[in-house]
Amino acid sequence: EEDTPITRFQRYLRINTAHPNPNYTAPISFLVDQARSLGLTTRTIEFVKGKPLLILTWLGSNPKLPSILFNSHLDSVPAEADKWLHPPFSAHRTDDGRIYARGAQDDKCIGVQYLEAIKNLKSRGFSPLRNVHVSYVPEEEIGGFDGMEMFAVSSEFKELNVGFTIDEGQASRGDEYRVFYGERTPWSLDIRAEGIPGHGAKLYDNGATENLMKSVELIAKFRETQFDMVKAGKAAYSEIISINPVYLKAGTPSTNGFVMNMQPSVAEAGYDIRLPPMADPDVFKKRIDEEWAPSIRNMSYSILERGKLKDHLGRLIMTSIDDSNPWWSIFKQAVEATGGKLAKPEILASTTDARYIRTLGVPVLGFSPMINTPILVHDHNEFLKDTVFMKGIEVYESIINALSSFEGGSDQVN
Numbered sequence: 001e002e003d004t005p006i007t008r009f010q011r012y013l014r015i016n017t018a019h020p021n022p023n024y025t026a027p028i029s030f031l032v033d034q035a036r037s038l039g040l041t042t043r044t045i046e047f048v049k050g051k052p053l054l055i056l057t058w059l060g061s062n063p064k065l066p067s068i069l070f071n072s073h074l075d076s077v078p079a080e081a082d083k084w085l086h087p088p089f090s091a092h093r094t095d096d097g098r099i100y101a102r103g104a105q106d107d108k109c110i111g112v113q114y115l116e117a118i119k120n121l122k123s124r125g126f127s128p129l130r131n132v133h134v135s136y137v138p139e140e141e142i143g144g145f146d147g148m149e150m151f152a153v154s155s156e157f158k159e160l161n162v163g164f165t166i167d168e169g170q171a172s173r174g175d176e177y178r179v180f181y182g183e184r185t186p187w188s189l190d191i192r193a194e195g196i197p198g199h200g201a202k203l204y205d206n207g208a209t210e211n212l213m214k215s216v217e218l219i220a221k222f223r224e225t226q227f228d229m230v231k232a233g234k235a236a237y238s239e240i241i242s243i244n245p246v247y248l249k250a251g252t253p254s255t256n257g258f259v260m261n262m263q264p265s266v267a268e269a270g271y272d273i274r275l276p277p278m279a280d281p282d283v284f285k286k287r288i289d290e291e292w293a294p295s296i297r298n299m300s301y302s303i304l305e306r307g308k309l310k311d312h313l314g315r316l317i318m319t320s321i322d323d324s325n326p327w328w329s330i331f332k333q334a335v336e337a338t339g340g341k342l343a344k345p346e347i348l349a350s351t352t353d354a355r356y357i358r359t360l361g362v363p364v365l366g367f368s369p370m371i372n373t374p375i376l377v378h379d380h381n382e383f384l385k386d387t388v389f390m391k392g393i394e395v396y397e398s399i400i401n402a403l404s405s406f407e408g409g410s411d412q413v414n
């Protein structure tokens with residue numbers, strides 16, 4: 001097989017890094033090989049055993065200046081292979097240039113594009129003023145607790161002296177690149193109702209499922225009011241609180257098609273909640289406490305938010321996108337220099353590892369250069385067109401060049 005940016009992308013995509021058993025050693029050894037051939041220094045750190053992360057460094061001529069970090073994650077969500085046109089780890093390329101693979105958009109494209117851009121800059125004789133770091137982290141798709149969260153609070157991260165970071169973004173259906181200056185914080189809510197068990201034929205108050213269902217209905221109503229605001233055009237999708245049931249459990253399954261004649265004493269539901277930076281977490285928490293899981297209805301709940309190391313239930317920081325942030329205008333001009341246009345900056349509806357870095361006070365933009373591309377993150381038949389992938393390399397060349405050459409802004413030290 002020939003060795004081109006596209007075939008290197010395909011090789012990276014063919015490594016199965018999907019949960020629940022992501023292979024982390026193979027992608028790291030692939031990336032280390034690439035990085036060494038470019039003369040970058042490589043460092044692997046295992047904060048948690050079996051969950052390594054990789055940091056590549058291109059030394060700048062003034063390594064004292066705050067550095068630029070380009071991040072991507074190694075892992076992917078699973079794929080239902082039988083629902084795909086081409087196997088999800090085949091990286092099959094169609095005649096019209098679509099490369100099908102889990103991770104093609106989220107986010108192995110950027111992981112390879114960073115390296116290809118550095119390769120091209122090097123071959124043109126460019127050398128950076130600031131240090132350029134490229135990180136590849138595990139576990140993003142399951143919260144980043146054993147990956148970026150541990151990295152962000154580590155002495156190793158502090159030593160990198162990161163002044164600005166680019167992390168993943170999302171595809172754009174139109175011809176303007178999307179860029180994200182903030183994101184929603186994920187809360188994982190489990191509610192649990194307890195009640196008296198009883199004969200299936202008996203009518204009584206305060207059963208576990210009855211208590212749970214009251215909450216399920218209230219939550220569904222709240223979900224509807226939030227969704228209505230989007231449908232009415234009053235808020236962007238990522239500016240409202242989303243709450244979706246992702247888990248339900250109660251009772252004993254039917255036997256031989258006949259339901260068990262026993263009312264259960266415990267019933268549970270799990271919700272995926274995404275809270276935008278403009279929502280008040282305390283008000284929302286009160287709602288859960290008083291309306292959705294009140295102890296007077298024999299209910300209890302747990303909320304897992306952000307991670308193991310950070311304070312719970314806080315508000316996420318947004319990166320400023322005005323003149324107070326010099327990185328913003330450098331980034332914007334660098335994209336425009338490639339003939340690209342940026343759409344109005346957005347809050348990301350989902351969640352990335354960027355939140356851990358923003359929490360440190362380091363500005364982060366979420367950006368994946370994919371225009372005229374359907375948004376297929378976590379979907380069947382995820383693909384990226386070869387031409388879009390190749391154009392992305394050029395865009396990163398411009399971005400890396402501009403950001404790493406920035407002389408001012410030493411007050412940006414975190």
Ligand code: MET
Binds near residue numbers: 141142186350351352
């Ligand atoms: C829940 S932490 C983030 C995991 C994943 N990136 C998502 O948005 O769902």
Ligand SMILES: [Zn+2]
Binds near residue numbers: 073106107140168352
């Ligand atoms: Zn991602």
Ligand SMILES: [Zn+2]
Binds near residue numbers: 077106141377378
């Ligand atoms: Zn994802």
